[in-house]
Amino acid sequence: MTLVLLLLTGLSPVQALDRGQRGVQGDHSIAGPASAAVTDVAAASASTGRVGGSDRYATSAAISRRAFPKGAEVVYLARGDEFADAVAGGMLTDGPILLVRPCGAVPSAVKREISRLAPRQVIALGGVGAVCEKTLRAAAAGRSTDRIAGEGRYDTAAFISERAYPAHTEEPVFTEEPVYIASGTAYADAVAAGSLTDGPVLLVRPDGSFPRSVLIELSRVLPNTAVGLGGSTVVADATLEQLPYADQRPDRVHGRNRYETAATIAGRAFPEAPSTVYLARGDTLADAVAAGVLTDGPVLLVNRRCGALPASVATYLSLVTPDRVLALGGPSAVCDDTLQAASAAARPGQEPVSTQVAASGGQSCAVTAAGAVRCWGSNSSGALGDGTTTDSATPVSVTGLGPGSARSVALGGAFGCGLTTDGAVRCWGSNHDGTLGGPYGSHSTVPVDIPRLGAGTTVQLTTGRKHACAVTITGATRCWGSNSSSQLGIGMEKGGSTIMPSLVSGLGPGTTRQVDANHLSTCATRTDGAAQCWGANVVGALGDGTQVERNRPSQVSGLGTGTTAQVSVGVHGGCAVTAGGAVRCWGDNAQGELGYPHEGGGQYWSLVPVEVATLGAGSTIAVDASGSGFNCALSSLSATVCWGANSDGTLGTGSSGASRPTPGPVDGLGRGTTVRVATGYAHACAVTTEGQVRCWGDNSYGQIGDGTFDQRVSPVRVVP
Incomplete structure (x- = not known):
């Protein structure tokens, strides 16, 4: 629900699984003398070195x-x-x-x-x-x-798969794992996939067809899904969809180019931040091709331009901060300046994490300035993540997300998710619709890893009532959980759910700046500045001029290319901050949440965005439309303003009762006081310029965090 943007020194997402044991004998300590596998680079820091020789051999x-x-x-x-x-x-x-x-x-x-x-x-x-x-x-x-x-490369790959994944019984080798499909003529993506250990890599012809030997091997391993390596121009969607025996929707590991694809593969292969990262030339591949046996870190591809790193590589390194960066090959392959640039990216000297807050129906959470996650309120199904199911009217620590571990937190209906400092996603609480990335119907009182979103993969996170979405380092959007109203946006028929973060249709690499989920809908701001939404569309919640449910992103009316800075979706509507700093909202207006009064007998909603009174150009930094019938915004003057329903004191004016259609100030959070604001179902919270968290509104479950269960019509400080 609550939207949180991860800022990596001002860069966009593009700029800015439990690993199986492999059959490598012995340890991976560095051999010593001059002829050893790793040699230090002259004048380089202790965190760099080379694994190389005079040529590829x-x-x-x-x-x-x-x-x-x-x-x-x-x-x-x-x-x-x-x-x-x-x-x-x-x-x-x-x-x-x-x-x-x-x-x-x-x-x-x-x-x-x-x-x-x-x-x-x-x-x-x-x-x-x-x-x-x-x-x-x-x-x-x-x-x-x-x-x-075999008779050719395709047969040979199938026979290699049979040796690498032998059947020990007459049963299939795999029942829960994927098979990776790569092009038999474009090698770059398959080379980077050498570190993947959870399934075989099989090759397809340039026309996308499966050779007979590959089909025979697929019938032996019985994968649960097909995962394409590279974009649709490398392995076509139709090729993945025709894979026999798969029982999950096809997936894809890719970027806009081989460098982004390699970084994406690294995040999938190493869900925990690796201690070592290897660099290899991406245009020749000669040195990378033999590196699949290296188990202590992934191989990232770099270009021939000395001293320059692909943006995805720099972002990955800045997230996982490995202890050592090693070049594969000599200086003519990966020059010293490129190696040093990678070393610097691995320790970017990022500023400390600032306090951030999230709110939902009965819970609130915050990331402290020290980078720890603390939550309070209802603890149904372990939604507070502290290892219990006991409600708490004061903050409790989320297990495993202590100081230095977290960048942001988001809250769903009865679950929460955290984005770790190394770019992984971990969630806790209810798992009825696969929101925890595991078997349906279970729950966890402590955070668990989300598959496909391990270290180095993710730059932004959001949650809906029973689904969640993330923006990857390559600027793609993935969603998982309930699809009861097509809120996953993955093009499948409404209903059901998925436990695996799946690519949103049309929001692949390079497309997404920010995503926000709520109740039964999801919206995103594209990198081109357009706003798109999908899912339930009751009373115009998607803002596309209709009430038609969408299982793929639909353009918000009037918010096309170059218009949108940020978008937030609510229960039955949404709001956006325009590129010029104005607020426009759409959907339900029963409580005046569109910024103008609802007159008796008049229109209760708007199917397209309308301007919010008093929030014109230059007025607003961010908006949150997650509340039930009310919205709040952070003004350009660092003040909190709210409008709409006030039955629970959600407007923070010192009283409850009648709604207010015009944005107005929250008590004590005027000019120069606020850095963040978040709305829940019937309460809201803000982070002050002093780093304090203050909440107001409904407190039935202790979600205000002041140690009581009393309704608060004005902001009160959360117990430290």
Whole structure:
């Protein structure tokens, strides 16, 4: 309900899963001497280094030394000048992938590494045209050899999948996990997917069709969903939708380019912030292709421009702040200036988190200036996140979200969600419609991780009554939970729900600046400045001039490109702050929440936005329309103003009773007093310039937070 924007040094979202154990032998400590896998960069900080050699072959050997310091039972050989087989080999984790030429002498660095590893077996990936028999025998040096190959790259990928995910019984290998679908001709996305461990990566033809060998492998693993790697121009929507045996809607891991896709994959593969992040060239891929065996961090792709980082890479690093950033390959691949830029992005010196507040039906929560989450009010289904179901009229600490852990908090009907400092989403409370990202019908009194929204993935979070949405680092919108009124916006027929954060139709990478959810509707501000809404549309809640329910984003009338700074959706309406700082609202007007009085016999609502009296150009910074029949706004003078229903003292005027259609001041929150404001169902809260939280209105569950259950018609300070 309450909208919170995460500000990363003024950048837009684009600028600004439990990981399975892999079969890597030994630890990942850094080998020591000059010939070791990691060497320090001259004049670089302690947090940077390189895993590389003189060429791609030597770099694959260096990666092997880092991943398998104590040797390996098996070694895989892949062609180093064409990556089709090596890409699919990223699924293999029981031994390194070493690059060789199609035929001829084995590179000396590779030969030395095989000797050090002392494997029992050397296996070629692909047919004799990829790694000829002479090269295989020379590399094996008398050891056992084998080959994983089909008639082409598609067959080979299917056979590699069978080796990587063997069936131990006659039952399917997977029942709850996905299969990743990548292009067999565009490798960049599949290369970055080497760190994904929860399902195989299979290749499709350029025309989007599945080769017979891939269909056979799909029937063996029986995935629950298909996940495309890259955008629809790389793997078409129709390709994902025709996947046999899938029982969940197809998903996609992608960005506007390979660099954003790699950052998105990193967040999916490492739900907890990794200690190490690797950088590799995204235009050549030669060094990244052998890096799938590295288990302590993802591979992010960078471009050839020395010293410049893709925006998604900089944002990811600023969120997860890894201890170490390592370049794959020599300075000609990833130059020292690029490595240093990444090191700086990983420690951006962000300002401390400021106090932030959220409100819903019977709860309130705040992120303290120290970055901890505290909640108060009704604790039905564990909505306060403190490990109990006991109501509290004073703030209690949310378990696991202590000092330094949180950036923002949002509250739904009987659940809450927090956005952590490392860019992950964690939720607690009711899970009747999958709002906690797990099996339906359960609840949790403490925060749990939301799948697909791990560390480094998310920059903004919002919640509705029984659904939630997030803006990713690439500027895409994902929603999950109830879809009873099409409020997820994912294009599916109304009804049901989904536990997996799913892409909103038309709001993929690069599209979304901000999203806000409430009751049965959702709205978003696009990066082009347009406002769109979807879901229930009773009395014009979507502002598109109709009362037609929408399962995809619909344009708010009059709020097209370049018009909108922020949008907020309410129970039966919404409001927006225009680019010029004015407020326009739409929907229900029974209590004067549109900013003009409702005259007997007149219109109770407006299907399109109308200007709110006294809140013209330059007047407003932010608006919150989450209240039931009332709205509040933060003025450009740092004051709180509210209008609409006042039956519970929601306008904060010192009395309750008749509604007020004209925005007016809240007691004690005049000019220069306020930095944030949030509305719940029948109460509201504000953060003062002194960092205090003050609330007013209904207090039936202790949601005012002053230690009582007494209605408050003027703001009172929440107990510290």
